[in-house]
Amino acid sequence: MTLLFKGKIALVTKIILLAGISAILLMLAQSALARKEYAIALFLLIAVLAMNYVYLTSRTVPFKFFLPGTLFLAAFVIAPIIFTLIMSTYNYKTGNYISKQEAIQRVIALGVEPDEAGTTFDIVVGKTKSGELAILASDTTNNKYFISTKSERIDLNPADLTLNADKVATGAPDFVRSTSAQQASSDAYTKIKYVYEGKYFISVESLEAGAVFRQTLEYQPSTDTFRNLLNGTIYRDNGKGNYANLKKQILEPGWRAPTWFSNYEKLITDNHIRGPFIRVFIWTVAFAVLTVLTSFGFGLLLALALNKPLRGRRMYRSILILPYAMPSLMSILIWAGMFDTEFGAINNILNTHIAWFSNASFARAAVILVSLWLGFPYFYLISTGALQAIPSELLEAAAIDGASGRQIFSKITLPLLLQILSPLLIASFAFNFNNFNLIYLLTGGGPKDQLGGQIAGATDILISYTYQIAFGSNVQDLGLASAISVIIFFLVAGISLYGLRKSKVLETFG
Amino acid sequence: MSKWLKENLWRHATALGMSLFALFPLYLVVISSLNPTGSLQLTSFIPRNISWNNYKILFNSPAIPYLTWVRNSLVIAGAVAIISVFIGASSAFAFSRLRFRGRKTGIQILLLVQMFPAILALSAIYVIMERVYRFAPSLGLGSQAGLVLVYLGGAMGVNIWLLKGFVDSIPIELDEAAKIDGASAVQTYWLIFIPLAAPVLAVVSLLSFIGTLNEYILARLFLVEMNSRTVAVGLQQFIGGQYSQNWGPFAAGSILLSIPIVVIFLSLQRYIVSGLTAGSVKG
Numbered sequence: 001m002t003l004l005f006k007g008k009i010a011l012v013t014k015i016i017l018l019a020g021i022s023a024i025l026l027m028l029a030q031s032a033l034a035r036k037e038y039a040i041a042l043f044l045l046i047a048v049l050a051m052n053y054v055y056l057t058s059r060t061v062p063f064k065f066f067l068p069g070t071l072f073l074a075a076f077v078i079a080p081i082i083f084t085l086i087m088s089t090y091n092y093k094t095g096n097y098i099s100k101q102e103a104i105q106r107v108i109a110l111g112v113e114p115d116e117a118g119t120t121f122d123i124v125v126g127k128t129k130s131g132e133l134a135i136l137a138s139d140t141t142n143n144k145y146f147i148s149t150k151s152e153r154i155d156l157n158p159a160d161l162t163l164n165a166d167k168v169a170t171g172a173p174d175f176v177r178s179t180s181a182q183q184a185s186s187d188a189y190t191k192i193k194y195v196y197e198g199k200y201f202i203s204v205e206s207l208e209a210g211a212v213f214r215q216t217l218e219y220q221p222s223t224d225t226f227r228n229l230l231n232g233t234i235y236r237d238n239g240k241g242n243y244a245n246l247k248k249q250i251l252e253p254g255w256r257a258p259t260w261f262s263n264y265e266k267l268i269t270d271n272h273i274r275g276p277f278i279r280v281f282i283w284t285v286a287f288a289v290l291t292v293l294t295s296f297g298f299g300l301l302l303a304l305a306l307n308k309p310l311r312g313r314r315m316y317r318s319i320l321i322l323p324y325a326m327p328s329l330m331s332i333l334i335w336a337g338m339f340d341t342e343f344g345a346i347n348n349i350l351n352t353h354i355a356w357f358s359n360a361s362f363a364r365a366a367v368i369l370v371s372l373w374l375g376f377p378y379f380y381l382i383s384t385g386a387l388q389a390i391p392s393e394l395l396e397a398a399a400i401d402g403a404s405g406r407q408i409f410s411k412i413t414l415p416l417l418l419q420i421l422s423p424l425l426i427a428s429f430a431f432n433f434n435n436f437n438l439i440y441l442l443t444g445g446g447p448k449d450q451l452g453g454q455i456a457g458a459t460d461i462l463i464s465y466t467y468q469i470a471f472g473s474n475v476q477d478l479g480l481a482s483a484i485s486v487i488i489f490f491l492v493a494g495i496s497l498y499g500l501r502k503s504k505v506l507e508t509f510g
Numbered sequence: 511m512s513k514w515l516k517e518n519l520w521r522h523a524t525a526l527g528m529s530l531f532a533l534f535p536l537y538l539v540v541i542s543s544l545n546p547t548g549s550l551q552l553t554s555f556i557p558r559n560i561s562w563n564n565y566k567i568l569f570n571s572p573a574i575p576y577l578t579w580v581r582n583s584l585v586i587a588g589a590v591a592i593i594s595v596f597i598g599a600s601s602a603f604a605f606s607r608l609r610f611r612g613r614k615t616g617i618q619i620l621l622l623v624q625m626f627p628a629i630l631a632l633s634a635i636y637v638i639m640e641r642v643y644r645f646a647p648s649l650g651l652g653s654q655a656g657l658v659l660v661y662l663g664g665a666m667g668v669n670i671w672l673l674k675g676f677v678d679s680i681p682i683e684l685d686e687a688a689k690i691d692g693a694s695a696v697q698t699y700w701l702i703f704i705p706l707a708a709p710v711l712a713v714v715s716l717l718s719f720i721g722t723l724n725e726y727i728l729a730r731l732f733l734v735e736m737n738s739r740t741v742a743v744g745l746q747q748f749i750g751g752q753y754s755q756n757w758g759p760f761a762a763g764s765i766l767l768s769i770p771i772v773v774i775f776l777s778l779q780r781y782i783v784s785g786l787t788a789g790s791v792k793g
Contacts (some may be wrong), residue, residue: 031645040641061695065604066616068597069666076663077623080631080638087634302528305521316525318776323532325775329724329742330764333749334539337757345538373531434627437726441746463629467727470633478633485630496625 111217299379426499602673624667
């Protein structure tokens with residue numbers, strides 16, 4: 001057994017494993033580099049170096065244990081946290097999603113217009129004798145034929161050409177038609193502007209058709225501006241991720257541009273964002289507080305009721321723990337089905353026809369009811385544990401001193417319980433603060449006026465609102481969503497640290 | 511008699527009332543799964559005509575690749591459960607047993623990191639994995655392997671933290687004895703610690719298995735294709751249309767999925783409850 005961890009076999013296995021993993025990571029780093037994902041490539045490279053250093057030398061024993069966990073945490077927790085922070089300072093949304101370089105290319109590609117007549121030609125793609133990509137265009141209405149490349153246009157005599165029944169040229173001297181395999185494997189043809197007349201050029205629309213265009217927007221790298229070639233308007237980088245003229249008209253698409261605190265500013269100053277944000281925030285706190293209070297209340301009541309030998313106690317306990325043992329995802333979906341207006345059991349039993357999730361108050365009541373169902377067993381379990389932790393001498397002494405059952409509970413049991421359980425109550429508050437699954441799967445955050453462009457619904461909590469901003473609506477605003485995420489993180493971290501301090505205090509006294 | 515009533519009536523009333531509340535949706539889903547009309551409706555408390563049709567649909571209908579979804583879920587959650595505990599245990603061991611510079615800072619960072627719910631960084635994870643997809647499609651957005659990697663990262667903080675708590679409770683004298691006998695840290699880890707901690711590792715990996723099965727939104731964002739979905743996402747999408755006829759197979763599917771989890775959970779109750787008081791909240 002010891003041989004497995006010491007000796008030659010172990011060393012060889014170690015080296016083979018290390019070499020294999022290093023090779024895979026290096027290959028990934030190389031392809032990342034090829035795609036210009038420098039940050040990812042750098043991370044992979046550092047990972048390889050660290051791995052080899054740590055496992056081939058014996059200088060850093062603790063790191064032999066840490067490294068895999070640390071790498072995973074760095075890649076999938078810490079990097080996303082940092083990235084969220086960075087994204088929150090960017091104008092990063094639909095229309096401003098790509099890099100500036102890509103945006104410039106796209107604006108140039110989109111900044112063209114067809115000639116007035118909308119001229120199109122039948123074309124054949126191929127190469128000139130010198131190997132340059134070229135098209136053989138047939139102007140069948142005027143009986144004109146020419147070969148065009150990116151640098152020149154050669155007019156042809158129809159008599160020299162092979163024409164088909166529609167008078168379209170399919171072959172010409174000095175023109176090598178490309179095979180269908182070449183056509184399929186190459187989109188190079190569509191990227192070229194083939195010479196036509198003056199400012200006009202031919203763009204390959206499909207491999208059989210070309211259309212005449214001219215450039216209307218020209219990029220000037222020296223000044224980093226776009227110029228409209230028709231009316232001379234200048235578009236400058238407006239610092240928010242778009243080229244804009246003096247009338248603040250912008251060119252699409254824009255790029256993701258650093259705008260510092262503008263996303264945070266929007267939350268405070270922009271009425272369309274501030275209003276829903278504050279409403280959602282209030283409901284989030286109300287939801288989390290109500291959930292913890294009701295679940296704790298019922299859980300404690302149960303714990304008190306079952307805190308002495310009682311016939312059927314074991315059975316009660318097994319049943320009461322079931323909602324907690326069920327996969328919560330399934331339970332939430334089942335509840336969603338039960339609240340269905342047409343087919344749901346709740347309307348059926350109450351003999352009503354309430355559209356539960358179309359009315360804000362009903363929807364909120366439903367959310368609280370379901371979160372009570374999901375949460376009370378947990379509080380029953382921990383309250384039972386805490387009740388047993390209270391020394392019985394205290395209660396007996398109070399009884400001897402003549403305190404009534406009610407007095408003992410309110411003066412001794414409850415304060416002690418709250419002291420023991422407060423860190424867990426706080427943790428539960430923090431958990432429910434971000435209880436995305438419940439809201440998203442039960443009500444979808446609704447009801448909301450979707451046609452009116454409302455993103456935040458009546459039961460949306462901050463985290464589900466963030467999700468709607470980032471992924472749920474037509475405009476995906478990753479920058480704003482990240483800014484709200486950062487705020488939630490500070491709130492939750494603050495709450496959790498407070499809870500932790502409380503439990504530390506307990507440790508020292510306990 | 512009246513004393514018994516006064517003492518115990520409210521106890522039974524409370525327990526019975528809450529038990530009914532707890533059981534109601536579960537009972538409903540069971541009878542719905544046996545109900546051929548297939549809605550979550552209550553026609554009567556005792557099902558009149560029992561039919562296994564919903565279960566048959568689940569396994570035979572080509573529109574519902576239920577078994578494929580279950581297999582996907584098992585593979586993903588299984589991989590996360592095993593690998594994350596394998597990796598997490600070594601970090602927890604180091605934090606708990608080895609003395610080195612920066613240990614305290616490390617623990618504090620870990621504490622902060624494990625508080626951060628992965629869902630907060632959803633947009634960032636999405637964008638990062640979208641970029642990974644551009645150079646390594648088999649690890650990026652849309653791949654199960656990519657999803658496993660993200661889950662592993664997300665589970666790492668909590669698992670290390672949880673395992674560290676368990677490691678702290680294993681007597682250090684055993685390690686010290688091994689050290690005196692000339693064992694290196696790596697040997698102590700493999701030959702003393704792992705055998706001792708095996709039951710605990712099993713419990714933590716089962717917990718992270720259940721947690722992964724319960725994860726919805728990352729799985730939804732990552733796995734777009736019908737056949738690569740997890741069972742949770744599959745079933746949710748399946749009833750997304752709110753058509754009554756889909757509830758029957760949904761009920762059947764969720765029962766089949768829930769039974770093993772409930773059994774695992776109830777049999778691990780003792781460990782989980784003690785973990786609860788240590789401050790972890792089940793997701």
